[in-house]
Amino acid sequence: MTRLIHLVCSLAIPLSLSAKPPEIDFSRDIRPILNANCTGCQGGVMKQGDVSFLYREQVLAKGKSGKATVIPFDPDNSEMMYRITTDNPDDIMPQPKHGPPLKKKEIALIRQWIEEGAKWNNHWSFEKPERQPVPEVKTKEWPKSDIDRFLLARMEKEGLSPARPAKPGRLLRRLHLDLTGVPPSVEELDQFSVKYTADPDQAVSETINQLLGQDAYGEKWASQWLDLARYADSEGLGADRRWLTWPYRDWVIRALNQDMPYQDFLTKQLAGDLLPEKSFDDLIATNFHRLTQQNQEGGTDNEEFRTMAVMDRTTTTWEALQGITFGCVQCHDHPYDPIRHDEYYQFLAFFNSTRDKDLASHHPVLRVPHQQKDYPKALELLETIKSLQTKIFNDGQGLVKSSAWQKITEMTVKSHRVASTTRMKDGYLEFLADGTIPNNTTFSLTIPKPADLDRLTAIRIHTLPLDLEKARHSGLLGAVLSQIQLKATLPGAEESMEIPLRHLISDDTNSYFDPQNSLKEKKGGHGWGAYTHQYHPRSCVVVLKDALELPEGTKLHLTLRQKAAAPTGPMAIKRGRLEFTDDPAYAAWLDQEAPTFKKL
Numbered sequence: 001m002t003r004l005i006h007l008v009c010s011l012a013i014p015l016s017l018s019a020k021p022p023e024i025d026f027s028r029d030i031r032p033i034l035n036a037n038c039t040g041c042q043g044g045v046m047k048q049g050d051v052s053f054l055y056r057e058q059v060l061a062k063g064k065s066g067k068a069t070v071i072p073f074d075p076d077n078s079e080m081m082y083r084i085t086t087d088n089p090d091d092i093m094p095q096p097k098h099g100p101p102l103k104k105k106e107i108a109l110i111r112q113w114i115e116e117g118a119k120w121n122n123h124w125s126f127e128k129p130e131r132q133p134v135p136e137v138k139t140k141e142w143p144k145s146d147i148d149r150f151l152l153a154r155m156e157k158e159g160l161s162p163a164r165p166a167k168p169g170r171l172l173r174r175l176h177l178d179l180t181g182v183p184p185s186v187e188e189l190d191q192f193s194v195k196y197t198a199d200p201d202q203a204v205s206e207t208i209n210q211l212l213g214q215d216a217y218g219e220k221w222a223s224q225w226l227d228l229a230r231y232a233d234s235e236g237l238g239a240d241r242r243w244l245t246w247p248y249r250d251w252v253i254r255a256l257n258q259d260m261p262y263q264d265f266l267t268k269q270l271a272g273d274l275l276p277e278k279s280f281d282d283l284i285a286t287n288f289h290r291l292t293q294q295n296q297e298g299g300t301d302n303e304e305f306r307t308m309a310v311m312d313r314t315t316t317t318w319e320a321l322q323g324i325t326f327g328c329v330q331c332h333d334h335p336y337d338p339i340r341h342d343e344y345y346q347f348l349a350f351f352n353s354t355r356d357k358d359l360a361s362h363h364p365v366l367r368v369p370h371q372q373k374d375y376p377k378a379l380e381l382l383e384t385i386k387s388l389q390t391k392i393f394n395d396g397q398g399l400v401k402s403s404a405w406q407k408i409t410e411m412t413v414k415s416h417r418v419a420s421t422t423r424m425k426d427g428y429l430e431f432l433a434d435g436t437i438p439n440n441t442t443f444s445l446t447i448p449k450p451a452d453l454d455r456l457t458a459i460r461i462h463t464l465p466l467d468l469e470k471a472r473h474s475g476l477l478g479a480v481l482s483q484i485q486l487k488a489t490l491p492g493a494e495e496s497m498e499i500p501l502r503h504l505i506s507d508d509t510n511s512y513f514d515p516q517n518s519l520k521e522k523k524g525g526h527g528w529g530a531y532t533h534q535y536h537p538r539s540c541v542v543v544l545k546d547a548l549e550l551p552e553g554t555k556l557h558l559t560l561r562q563k564a565a566a567p568t569g570p571m572a573i574k575r576g577r578l579e580f581t582d583d584p585a586y587a588a589w590l591d592q593e594a595p596t597f598k599k600l
Contacts (some may be wrong), residue, residue: 024113026121034104037094041249054333055340056120075114084110122338144201162516168196172207179211180218193237207568214253218257225252228320229269232290237295247368248287256287266321280375283366283382289313291358302533303474309356316350364510389509392593398503399589400541405460406450408578416442418572429575441572442561449554452496455582456548458459459558462577463529471535478530480564480571481518484523484542491553500545503590507539512563515540525564525571532566543586 024030030115034043042051051069052058059070059080067079075081083093084102102110113119120125134146135153141151142162155161158242166174172192176184184192195203211217231249234240255265266558268275270289272282292309311330318326328334329344369378383564409429413420418441419434431443463479484504487496506515506528518527519542528540564571 021112024109024116024119026113026119027127029109030113031123033102033110035335037099037102037106041094041098043333043335054335055338056118057394059118063539070114070118072118073115074588077427078114080535098357123336126338165200166371168193168203171196171204175204175207175211178215179208179220180214182216183534211369211406212453215253215257218253218255221256222249222252225256226322228316229288230293230316232291235294235296237293239296241294243294243298245287245291247284248291251281251284251287254281269316277456278380280368280382284368284381287366289316295359302568304502306354306356309347310351310354312350315342317351318347348570370393393506393509395589395593396541397507398506399583399585400460403458403581403583403585405581406453408447408450408580411445411447411578414444414446416440416444428462431573431576432463433572437570437572437574439565439570440561440563442559443568443576445558445560447556447558447577447578449550449552449556450580452581453582454550455578456550456556457543457544458581458586460539460579460581461560462537462579463534463541463573464541464575465534466574468537475533475535475576477566478532478571479538479573480525480527480529480531480532480562481511481540481560481573482525482563483559483561484518484527484528485519485559485561486542486544487557487559488548489555489557491551496555496557499548501542502545503543505541518542525562527564529564529571530563531571532568541586542591546586547582547584 022248038053041048042047043054049064050061051063059470060068060072062068063079067077069078071078078525083091084107086092089096094101129327132150134149137149138156138160139152143152152162166457167172172184172189173579175481176182176188176206192203195206196215205435226249229248229252231245233245234242251525255268268282268285270286272278272285275282292312297307315326315330318324324336324339326339326347329339329341331341333339333341367378369375386537407427409424409427411422411429411431413422413431416431420443421432421434423432429443433441461481461484465476467476470476484501486499486501488499489496503520504515504518508515511528512531513526515528516539517524518529560573560576562570562572
């Protein structure tokens with residue numbers, strides 16, 4: 001609306017009656033000439049002759065010929081003037097094969113522009129609007145607002161007159177279709193006709209207010225925003241599976257029907273979860289930037305998708321929130337708007353902090369109650385869970401860091417469905433998968449009693465990428481421990497005994513699967529680990545239910561089963577390490593936190 005008013009105002013300003021031509025306005029008089037005749041070859045993608053007409057410093061610079069394209073106040077020595085006026089077929093611009101020569105009026109405008117100093121300004125939509133005096137009009141009874149007077153002044157200047165008012169039925173139909181998208185009923189038409197006959201302005205005003213108060217208003221106009229937000233009920237690519245995003249659609253409808261201020265409308269969608277007094281609705285609103293396309297076909301690359309999602313967010317933010325075409329700047333300076341090629345990647349860097357993955361559930365997800373009345377309770381539960389999870393994580397990690405850990409330097413490794421090997425690295429005896437990793441792999445590790453360790457309370461399991469540098473930049477296929485089992489063979493015993501495990505301390509507060517699943521007997525592949533990609537070393541701590549005494553000659557048998565798989569491959573350990581501790585603090589901590597764990 002601001003741009004429309006500014007445009008109307010600028011068009012309505014009467015031209016000076018002075019014989020001296022009005023001062024050149026670059027955006028109004030010169031930019032259209034350059035965009036129509038020059039920037040196709042000198043600007044944006046192409047800069048033939050090292051000349052560009054997108055920015056003033058480029059226009060004032062020297063081209064490949066060594067001559068300045070434009071010299072302010074000196075058109076006769078400006079190469080541009082020579083090129084657009086010469087008869088030399090090799091030098092004239094535009095070249096005949098690219099278009100006809102400039103018109104005399106266009107050449108005169110460019111000469112005057114250079115004589116006045118080659119002043120430059122942005123497109124009018126980027127300039128701060130200035131209030132213009134309301135023009136006088138001949139037809140006094142037609143205008144109902146100052147905008148009408150600007151429009152009428154221009155019509156009168158062009159010898160035009162306003163159209164006659166629409167008949168009541170047609171006017172009512174327009175109002176209904178514009179505001180709700182639903183035509184009026186016969187009863188509504190009859191009622192409006194009676195009111196319109198008595199007082200047209202009052203009838204229109206009452207009808208508009210009535211339509212704005214209907215739910216259909218938000219339903220109709222939400223479609224405009226949802227198109228910009230790339231709203232869809234499916235993934236959009238490949239198998240195009242269904243996804244559930246309708247709560248966001250309903251939020252947009254509610255926002256419009258509640259006449260939410262535009263600033264709040266945008267803030268909630270960009271960072272509703274960060275508001276100090278956020279509501280559950282504010283959490284739903286943040287789905288705006290989760291509406292990137294998904295593709296779960298086999299062979300898709302997670303890092304490629306992640307980058308595409310970041311680019312989608314960057315472009316959508318500018319196009320939806322600023323009304324500016326931004327995708328062009330990915331490849332070159334914008335030929336119309338003052339946005340440079342390198343600025344695209346500066347904005348891209350702002351969003352380049354996400355870890356999107358092509359996952360079926362589009363993790364993380366927000367569970368939304370079907371009834372809006374339950375939203376406050378849902379938010380309360382979310383905040384409670386988040387607080388408890390943070391406390392448990394911080395306490396657990398503090399305990400892990402304070403414990404004395406003994407590196408395992410001796411073990412034998414057997415593997416099922418995958419070849420394996422060991423090596424010494426950084427004081428650990430690492431176990432590694434060798435070659436291609438199939439589905440449903442298992443590592444069986446036998447560890448003799450470590451020296452100087454007479455009891456065992458917890459085991460620390462490390463999983464590491466084979467190539468740390470590559471993982472850090474683009475991520476490598478991760479590993480998920482579907483099931484962890486521990487047995488012990490005591491001296492003189494013929495059979496091993498099962499050692500109950502009580503709790504798993506994860507190094508992540510937002511795991512894709514429940515880490516505690518690794519300690520349960522189940523058929524699925526869910527559990528602790530890096531799903532689907534791993535970007536750095538990971539570790540978890542498995543706490544025994546009771547401290548295990550380790551007499552000399554004891555052997556421990558640790559089984560790591562891996563059943564999970566991503567579209568790109570199995571989720572299995574490629575490189576692992578172990579540490580043991582006899583710290584008694586774990587049992588005390590678990591007993592102290594038992595009520596908290598029960599709440600979760």
